[in-house]
Amino acid sequence: MSNQVKAEILSVGTELLLGQIANTNAKWLSARLAQMGVHMYYHGVVGDNEIRLREQFFQAKQRSDLVIVTGGLGPTDDDLTREVASEVIGASILEDEEALKRIQAVFAHRPMTPNNRKQARILQGSTILPNDVGLAPGFVLTKEGTTWIFLPGVPREMKAIMEQHGFDYIQSRFAISSTIYSKMLKFVGIGESQLEHDVHELIQKQTNPTIAPLASEGEVALRLTAKAFSEQEAKALISESERMIMQRVGSFCYGADGDTIEHKVFQLLQASGEQIAAAESLTGGQFMNQLISIPGASAICSGGIVCYTASVKEHVLNVPKLLIEQYGTVSEACAIELAVQVARKLHSSIGISFTGVAGPSELEGQSVGTVYIGIYHAGKQPYAKKFHFHGDREAVRQRSVKKGFELLYHYLK
Amino acid sequence: MSNQVKAEILSVGTELLLGQIANTNAKWLSARLAQMGVHMYYHGVVGDNEIRLREQFFQAKQRSDLVIVTGGLGPTDDDLTREVASEVIGASILEDEEALKRIQAVFAHRPMTPNNRKQARILQGSTILPNDVGLAPGFVLTKEGTTWIFLPGVPREMKAIMEQHGFDYIQSRFAISSTIYSKMLKFVGIGESQLEHDVHELIQKQTNPTIAPLASEGEVALRLTAKAFSEQEAKALISESERMIMQRVGSFCYGADGDTIEHKVFQLLQASGEQIAAAESLTGGQFMNQLISIPGASAICSGGIVCYTASVKEHVLNVPKLLIEQYGTVSEACAIELAVQVARKLHSSIGISFTGVAGPSELEGQSVGTVYIGIYHAGKQPYAKKFHFHGDREAVRQRSVKKGFELLYHYLK
Known part of the structure; x- marks a missing residue:
């Protein structure tokens, strides 16, 4: 195993202390560093305030081998990270020529305000970690046994810098073997x-x-x-x-890992050469939307019908009026009919249907959360299952969609 | 204005340092406390480690008027908040009778493991902040000028305790007038x-x-x-x-504030007594899904058709084969026809359609991000607009839906 690297993350920005954003930078960095075997001991958040920033930097210097600082490198006056770090670490600030050239290149075709120049300033003795997606580069330096990595606070830029340069640097700096x-x-x-x-x-x-x-x-x-x-x-x-x-x-x-149940269903449909169509009442198109979010979905799903009202169930999907009158739209019979009809209408070999009570009020005397999911497969007996989902309108709708994918997964597998 | 209350949040839990979850508790608490005029100076995160927890508690005691501690109050051995706080603050631990009764009531019909009893333990001299949605209550005490609030780490429980008891306590404790x-x-x-x-x-x-x-x-x-x-x-x-x-x-x-563009469109449709139907190709049902997520949607939307393939556009929505051959499915002509047909088919006074190239590959010679949105309104001339959206498949689909709501909003207003 490697020698234990004691690390902490210090995030700088008043917007974090005001609760305008969550500290997702610390989460992301921590997850990645944990995978590398770096021991994360603290996260800290401090605002754009010189005194408290200095105090936090001093503390980090005393207790950590690796300090990752995010934020406060921007062009405006309240970005203080560089200045305070310079004082605490004991490294003067200089303008990096390479970094400046990159910034000037970005502004080649539009006016560059003078404060953007500030973003080329780094601490003497540090190594630049280039920013390929934004202006301010990251930089890293080691002094008195502590390695400091300074990164912009914008998550996209921070992540790009770390992915492309930062993690490799840490790995080699600390000779991480585990x-x-x-x-x-x-x-x-x-x-x-x-x-x-x-x-x-x-x-x-x-x-x-x-x-x-x-x-x-x-x-x-x-x-x-x-x-x-x-x-x-x-x-x-x-x-x-x-x-x-x-x-x-x-x-x-x-x-x-990255697998999702809808992607699994997509693959099973693809492998079997089947096409699916959906008739969605309470789920309002969300089932199809999730399938169609997968590239290449047209091979397995040509579409479907959102039949939110009884009238659409009857007139567009040909559910017999008598069936609706006798059993209601929230029923096993209606779910089966919807699944059969939507498959027929869209020339698909599989049909799935969702009908139920999303709430907030009950419907046809049935309680909120009552949902029928119907499945038709060409040449087989169509069927429907009844479920009762807990939660509010959104929860009931989401759980219905998830259950639909689950049923299909087990059926197709 | 009130006297400035210097506050900090200390979150306890190794799962935060491993990056398994983001510190959303700190975000939520900070946003609410900012509204009350409390000055948040620090967020800190520390793992389930006695030494570092003690060190953080000492530091908080020295510098803050209000310390909110989340996490580490659970039943297992690695929940150390109580024990370390007892030592640092100088208040012994006792079992609260009321809290124990509540826990026992939850386990009335199932066996209660002995470690659950631990969750009734609080610091002497503290006031209980009841937990109406979980086991461990919060508690608050003031010692040597610092007010400490201890809360469970589960966001739902933490929020419920603060909403129902915690914020009121802070308001009165610090006589907050601003x-x-x-x-x-x-x-x-x-x-x-x-x-x-x-x-x-x-x-x-x-x-x-x-x-x-x-x-x-x-x-x-x-x-x-x-x-x-x-x-x-x-x-x-x-x-x-x-x-x-x-x-x-x-x-x-x-x-x-809480307004959304889809809710505004819903209200405008409601006010005008119109009914809308959607024909969705690349958006795959997402437009309808967002409308139908609003309670009472059946009054303004009876449903729609997801016409992902050319075949569904032709056979279910009656777009003439000739039109598709001449102009393609990604065209002004097809968008208009889809909007007209879906309104007709679903007996709605307004029809909206989405057809375009979500990617990852181009379609019919058109580049990724090319999208037509068609609008039909009974008695008016139907029309379609062409857009070019940037981003990946999901971004193009989302922006199309958002743009559809925007067009409807301006149209209906």
């Missing part, structure tokens, strides 16, 4: 408590990798995090744990 | 730089309220923030600035 690798396993159709119960023994016993359950809207996941000398070794450790998890709950696992 | 009030004015159809240019003089001159421009996907806003002794006075200050802003850019302003 690595932390993590994998997220994703599940549908199993509740958080059931999942935890089924793998409880593994969670308790395992220390490398650690296994942590995570829950979000309608989905659960297990995060496996391994430490090792090499990525290969870490992956092998994870692989072994994954195997044991799969023995217990594998049938509910649909993917890992 | 107030900060802010209003967000929202604009469409004007770019950020143009908006800034048009109100530049006001932004420069004004100090109370301050005026800050903000930009997000396809929209711009101005945030007006006033300080005063009373809400009434603050509102009067804002009102005067708002009047001056409206003189310059009022025609682009569609609302304030």
